[in-house]
Structures are given as C-alpha cells and as structure tokens.
Amino acid sequence: MHDVKILIVEDEGVEALDIQHRLISLGYPTPDIAFSGEEAVQKAGEISPDLVLMDIMLPGEIDGITAAELIKACLDIPVIYLTAYADDNTLQRAKITEPNGYIIKPFRERELHITIDMALYKHQIEKKLKESEKWLATTLRSIGDAVITTDQNGLVTFMNPVAEVLTGWQLEEGRYKKLTEVFNIINMYTRKPAENPVKKVLQEGFTVGLANHTILINRNGAEIPIDDSAAPIKDSRENIIGVVLVFRDVTERKEAEEALRRSEERYRELAEKLRVADERKNEFLAVLSHELRNPLTSIRNSLFILDQAEPGGEQARRAKGILERQVGQLSRLVDDLLDITRITRNKIRLQRERIELNELVRQTIEDHRALFEASGVQLETEFAPAALFLQADRVRLVQVVGNLLQNAAKFTGHGGKTRVSIESDTAKQRAIIRVADTGVGMAPEQVSRLFQPFMQAEITIDRSRGGLGLGLALSKGLVELHGGEISASSAGLGKGSEFVVSLPLDSISGAELQDVPAEGPRRSRRVLIIDDYTDIAESLRELLELNNHKVAVAYNGPDGIAKAREFRPEILLCDIGLPRMNGYEVAGAFRRDEELSNVYLVAMTGYAL
Known part of the structure; x- marks a missing residue:
C-alpha cells in the first residue's frame, strides 16, 4: 500500500x-x-x-x-x-x-x-x-490439434492457427459467425450434413465425439477427413457459457487404414488362391498317382510274361507291344509336366521354320486317325483352298493339334463326330484351325477354367478318360509363344465343344528362304559315356553299339577323364549331376587338356527345366 x-x-x-x-x-x-x-x-x-x-x-x-x-x-x-x-x-x-x-x-x-x-x-x-x-x-495456438470455441449461442469466439488452416477461415473473419458456416461437416459415404457437435453439447451438456467417416469441407471446397470431440465450457455455477471443439486431420490415418484394408483383402485373395492351388495340387497328385500306377502295373505284368513266355512267341510279342505303349505313355506324361513348367518359367525356345499349315494338320490327323477309329468317332476335314505358310516350330504345332485331336477323340462318345477345318482371315493375316466335336460338352464355369493346368471337363472316380489335364494348358502356352490365341466354347453339357486356334501368317515370300542342306551319311563314332546311373550308362552303351559305334563307359568324373586319355573319344556323353566331380568340372577338364579339348561334348541330365 x-x-x-x-x-x-x-x-x-x-x-x-x-x-x-x-x-x-x-x-x-x-x-x-x-x-x-x-x-x-x-x-x-x-x-x-x-x-x-x-x-x-x-x-x-x-x-x-x-x-x-x-x-x-x-x-x-x-x-x-x-x-x-x-x-x-x-x-x-x-x-x-x-x-x-x-x-x-x-x-x-x-x-x-x-x-x-x-x-x-x-x-x-x-x-x-x-x-x-x-x-x-x-497454448491453444501451439498444440497440434485444431481448436474452435463458441459462445452459448454457437457463435465462434476463438480459432487457433491449426483450425484456421483446416477450415480456411482466419479468426478475424470467422469470429461471431455461426459454427456451421465455418465448420461444415458431412458424412463421408452418404454426403449428408453431419450432426453439429456444438449444438448437441449445448442441448445435452456433456462431451460428445464425431461419428466415424466425417469429412470437413473447408472454405476452399477441399475435403478433409477428421475426427473430433466437443466439450462444454462452464462457469463457476456450472452454467454452460460456451463449447470448445477439438478436431484433427486424419487423412494419413485414413490412408493407412485403407492401405491396411487393401492389404488384408489382397492377403485374403492370396489365401484363397493358395487354398484353391492346394486343392488342385491334391487332385493332381491323386490323378498323377493313377496315371503312373496303371502304366507301371502293365509294365510289371509284361516283364513277368516275358520271363515266362517263349521268346519270339505270340505272348512275348503282345507283352513287348504293351511295354512300348506304356513306356510311351509315361514319357508323354513326363514331357507334358516338363513342358508346362518350362512354359511357366519362360524356358521354351521355339525352333521356327517356314511350314505349310494344311500339310502339317493333314499329317497330324493321319497320325491320330487310328485313335478315332478305335473310339468309333467319325472324323471330317476341310482344308483351306490355298497354301497357308507360317513361321513356326513344327514339333510344337503338331503337339498343339495333336492335343486337340486327342481331346476330341477322348470326350466324344461312340457314334459321335469331330470336324477339323482350316481357313484364313486375310484382313487380320491369321490362319484359323477349328476342331469341333459332338461330345460331352462343358458347363460355362468349366469353360472359364479349361486352360488352367490339371483341369479336365469331366472328373470321375473311374478316370475312364485318363490324362493329367495338361494338354490344353500346354496348347495355350505354345500357341501364345507363336503370337497366336486359342479359345474354347460349348453350348452346354452334352452339346459338344469347339476349339479355335488363331496363328499369324508368314509375311516372308518363298524366294527369301534358303534350302536346308541334306544330311550326310552316318558313320561309326568313338563315344565315351560318363554316368553314375549304371542302368542308363549300360543301356545307352548297348543302344549305340547296335548302331555300330565304339563305346566306352565310366561311372564318375575322374575315371571318365582317365578313360578318355586311353580311349580317345570323338564324342563325350556326360551326366551333369555326377558325384565327387560334376559334369561341368569334367567339361572344364576336357577343355583344358590339349589332347581332349576337341572332343564334342554332350550334357545329359534328368533335370530338364
């Protein structure tokens, strides 16, 4: 004082x-x-x-x-x-x-x-x-959340800088305006105005939060996802004299939530694909077991017959025929499996040459005609009136056409009909192959999955149709490697099917092509075989000796190199997967040895991928 x-x-x-x-x-x-x-x-x-x-x-x-x-x-x-x-x-x-x-x-x-x-x-x-x-x-200006206060009439009295940025309103512009004018919120999905949180607080007297999926539309029209809470401001007598509204931009959180939702959805899809793949794997293994056991059983039975039957007799000839057919069937199964894997891994390389399509299809039909006759299926053909030339791999196209013919014969009942036709689409420069049958047909859902590996239109417990269901998947891959397309259609179960292959025509004239020189006469060669699998080495020796070649055999790399220095081979057939010293190391030793460096090297392996 x-x-x-x-x-x-x-x-x-x-x-x-x-x-x-x-x-x-x-x-x-x-x-x-x-x-x-x-x-x-x-x-x-x-x-x-x-x-x-x-x-x-x-x-x-x-x-x-x-x-x-x-x-x-x-x-x-x-x-x-x-x-x-x-x-x-x-x-x-x-x-x-x-x-x-x-x-x-x-x-x-x-x-x-x-x-x-x-x-x-x-x-x-x-x-x-x-x-x-x-x-x-x-304090309010420095916090990271946006803050707006109102009086008891819902008029804005304060805005911190974060609120100014989010709403697009400056404090001096927004002061004493209705909150709904400054703080315009809608539902993210319905696009309808969201409930005014300040009004609710003034009416009910307690803290409230915004509903989920709220969007703030700021003064410039930008849409910002937010969440917030509003609380009453009371005087000493607990009378509500205003409301404080706190809200924040949750754009990053919403983006993270959406990314998480997409990720979960993607993982669910992957899990479903894995489940389907696992089911297909199990089905495939069951089918593969069936398709392997049948030929192996026939082979074992035939070997027993050969042991018991008179050499050169009728029983021995029939057993030999069974062995040839079943070994061929096993070879085709293995080749199909390898081919589908090679296509998946992009490991197939086409050996292109100029071929005439009519002739290729005609020869392939003749190779399969006995199959149709045995099945009692009538085979009709219609070829293009003019030659249709392609730049294609002959072996692979024969494989495609053969798969379609085998399918038609397999799924067309006795008395049915298969029609093969060839035409050209000059406007698109395409050759068209059609294979139509009157067989079992397909349901729409089967058509959509038909070109997936291990799929067949009909799966029954007796496996009367046979096969792994790889032919059409292989055909699709091979056709696409040629720059073509393959499609299938069916009017429904029991109403037959049609397969259409479209391939690009060759634009090179015949004058630009050179004749391939004729193959010279064969002569006896000195061949060294190195393979740790005795049966393969010995059977290959006998095969070559039957063709008048001189053959030596070793069962590992070091012995093979030593034998090569004595035997002086012209050709080496060497397994890659040898113990102790693998095939690559053997090849390196040959190339470093002056006396063996000119030997023609051929690699052998069971790993065909």
Missing part, C-alpha cells in the same frame, strides 16, 4: 496540492503532479506510476480522456477520473476508455482511499486475467 506511486493530473494548482496532501496523509509516497494532458503522458512514461488520478477537464489539445487513453494503451496503468461535472458526451467518451474508477469532486479521504484500493485491485485482477488468457491463447 505505502509504496504505491501515484501521478496526479490536475490543471488547478491549489486543487492538485490539496489532493497531494490528502494522499500523503493516507500514507502514500509523495505523488508527482502534472498540470496538462501532454505533461501527464510524458511523466507517466518517465516515472511509470502505479496509478493515475486524472482530471477529465484539462486545457490544451489533449484533455484528460485522451491522456488517459494514451497512458492505458501504451503503459497499461490504471486511471481514476476526477471530475466536478461533465456533459453526457464527455462521460460517454470516458466510459469508452474503461477507467478503473470515478471520484466526484469534492470527495473525502476515505472515499479517495477506497477508490484507489479498488482500482489497484481491479487492475491486478485484470492483469492476471489477461496473462491467463494470453497463456491459454498461446
């Missing part, structure tokens, strides 16, 4: 001195005196008083009201107005400056003392409140 510095502003000297003496008598330090508005502003800046007693009616350009306004604005010093009289206009001006008190002249010391204490107390409270508000505003 007694260290409070007071500045008296009074143009009447006697009056100023009287107030000074009264303050001293009340225990205040000797106050300074200013006699004009200009002097008051100057002294306030110099001495920084704790309070100013300001006469309203001052002479000069700056009256008491103006001086008080300047002092409060620049120095934040409380002001008490002293006045004996004033008109309404002057008093209204004084109110605008928000003084800390009024004293009407004349006054008593007690009145002066109480007014000063109240002014200082009020100023102290206001200063703390301003500091608290400043601290709160600074």
Whole structure:
C-alpha cells in the first residue's frame, strides 16, 4: 500500500496540492503532479506510476480522456477520473476508455482511499486475467490439434492457427459467425450434413465425439477427413457459457487404414488362391498317382510274361507291344509336366521354320486317325483352298493339334463326330484351325477354367478318360509363344465343344528362304559315356553299339577323364549331376587338356527345366 506511486493530473494548482496532501496523509509516497494532458503522458512514461488520478477537464489539445487513453494503451496503468461535472458526451467518451474508477469532486479521504484500493485491485485482477488468457491463447495456438470455441449461442469466439488452416477461415473473419458456416461437416459415404457437435453439447451438456467417416469441407471446397470431440465450457455455477471443439486431420490415418484394408483383402485373395492351388495340387497328385500306377502295373505284368513266355512267341510279342505303349505313355506324361513348367518359367525356345499349315494338320490327323477309329468317332476335314505358310516350330504345332485331336477323340462318345477345318482371315493375316466335336460338352464355369493346368471337363472316380489335364494348358502356352490365341466354347453339357486356334501368317515370300542342306551319311563314332546311373550308362552303351559305334563307359568324373586319355573319344556323353566331380568340372577338364579339348561334348541330365 505505502509504496504505491501515484501521478496526479490536475490543471488547478491549489486543487492538485490539496489532493497531494490528502494522499500523503493516507500514507502514500509523495505523488508527482502534472498540470496538462501532454505533461501527464510524458511523466507517466518517465516515472511509470502505479496509478493515475486524472482530471477529465484539462486545457490544451489533449484533455484528460485522451491522456488517459494514451497512458492505458501504451503503459497499461490504471486511471481514476476526477471530475466536478461533465456533459453526457464527455462521460460517454470516458466510459469508452474503461477507467478503473470515478471520484466526484469534492470527495473525502476515505472515499479517495477506497477508490484507489479498488482500482489497484481491479487492475491486478485484470492483469492476471489477461496473462491467463494470453497463456491459454498461446497454448491453444501451439498444440497440434485444431481448436474452435463458441459462445452459448454457437457463435465462434476463438480459432487457433491449426483450425484456421483446416477450415480456411482466419479468426478475424470467422469470429461471431455461426459454427456451421465455418465448420461444415458431412458424412463421408452418404454426403449428408453431419450432426453439429456444438449444438448437441449445448442441448445435452456433456462431451460428445464425431461419428466415424466425417469429412470437413473447408472454405476452399477441399475435403478433409477428421475426427473430433466437443466439450462444454462452464462457469463457476456450472452454467454452460460456451463449447470448445477439438478436431484433427486424419487423412494419413485414413490412408493407412485403407492401405491396411487393401492389404488384408489382397492377403485374403492370396489365401484363397493358395487354398484353391492346394486343392488342385491334391487332385493332381491323386490323378498323377493313377496315371503312373496303371502304366507301371502293365509294365510289371509284361516283364513277368516275358520271363515266362517263349521268346519270339505270340505272348512275348503282345507283352513287348504293351511295354512300348506304356513306356510311351509315361514319357508323354513326363514331357507334358516338363513342358508346362518350362512354359511357366519362360524356358521354351521355339525352333521356327517356314511350314505349310494344311500339310502339317493333314499329317497330324493321319497320325491320330487310328485313335478315332478305335473310339468309333467319325472324323471330317476341310482344308483351306490355298497354301497357308507360317513361321513356326513344327514339333510344337503338331503337339498343339495333336492335343486337340486327342481331346476330341477322348470326350466324344461312340457314334459321335469331330470336324477339323482350316481357313484364313486375310484382313487380320491369321490362319484359323477349328476342331469341333459332338461330345460331352462343358458347363460355362468349366469353360472359364479349361486352360488352367490339371483341369479336365469331366472328373470321375473311374478316370475312364485318363490324362493329367495338361494338354490344353500346354496348347495355350505354345500357341501364345507363336503370337497366336486359342479359345474354347460349348453350348452346354452334352452339346459338344469347339476349339479355335488363331496363328499369324508368314509375311516372308518363298524366294527369301534358303534350302536346308541334306544330311550326310552316318558313320561309326568313338563315344565315351560318363554316368553314375549304371542302368542308363549300360543301356545307352548297348543302344549305340547296335548302331555300330565304339563305346566306352565310366561311372564318375575322374575315371571318365582317365578313360578318355586311353580311349580317345570323338564324342563325350556326360551326366551333369555326377558325384565327387560334376559334369561341368569334367567339361572344364576336357577343355583344358590339349589332347581332349576337341572332343564334342554332350550334357545329359534328368533335370530338364
């Protein structure tokens, strides 16, 4: 109290001195005196008083009201107005400056003392409140979430910088506007306006959160996914005086959730594909077991017959025929498996040459005619009227056409019909092969899966049709390697099927092609075989010797190299997967040896991929 510095502003000297003496008598330090508005502003800046007693009616350009306004604005010093009289206009001006008190002249010391204490107390409270508000505003501006406050009518009173960025509204523009104008939210999926959270808080009086999938449409029309909560602001009597709304941009979280959802969906699809693949694998293994056991059983039976039958007799000839057919069947099964794997891994290389399609198909049909006759299926053909030349791998195209013919014979019942036709599409420069039958036909769902490996249109427990279901998958891969397409269609079960192959015609004229030189006469060669599989080595030796070649055999790499130095072979047939010293190492040793470096090397392996 007694260290409070007071500045008296009074143009009447006697009056100023009287107030000074009264303050001293009340225990205040000797106050300074200013006699004009200009002097008051100057002294306030110099001495920084704790309070100013300001006469309203001052002479000069700056009256008491103006001086008080300047002092409060620049120095934040409380002001008490002293006045004996004033008109309404002057008093209204004084109110605008928000003084800390009024004293009407004349006054008593007690009145002066109480007014000063109240002014200082009020100023102290206001200063703390301003500091608290400043601290709160600074805190709200610095947090990462967006904050909007409203009054009890739902009008915006505050927005922090994050809220300004997200909504597109500056605080000064948005203040006292309806929240729904500044904070425009909709449901992400229905596109309908979302419930106003502030309105709900004002009605129900407790904290609420936004529903999921809420979009904020900002002032510029941009859409931002958000989540938020709104809570009531209450006074000391628990009356709601406003609402604070806190919200945040959840774009990254939504993107992460969507990425997670897509990932889970992708994994579910992969899991389903793996499940289907596992089922198909199990079905394939069951079919493969059947297709291997049947030929092996026939081979074992035939070997027993050969042991018991008279050499060269009818039983021996029939057993030999069975052996040839069943070994051929096993070879085709293995070749189909290898081919489908090679196609999948892009390991097949076509040996292209210029071929005439009519002739190739005609020869392939003749090779399979006995199959149709045995099945009681009528075979009709129609060839293109003119030659159709392709640049293609002859063996692979025969394989494709053969697969289609075998399919037709297999799935067309006795008395049915198969028609093979060839035509050309000159506009598209394509040759077309059609194979149509009157057989078992297919359901639509079977057509869509027909060219997948290990698929057959009919799967029955007796496996009367036979095969691994690889032929059409192989055909599709081989046709596509030639730049062509293959398709299948059926009117339904029991209504037959049609397969169509489209291949690009050759654009090279016959004059550009050179004749392949004729193969020279064969002569006896010196051949060395290195293979750790004794049966293969010995059977290959006998086969070559039957063709008048001189043959030596070794069963591992070091022995093979030693034997080569003695035997001096022209040709080496060497297994790659040898123990101790593999085929690559054997080949390297041959190439480094001056005496063996010119030997023609041929690699042999059961790993055919």
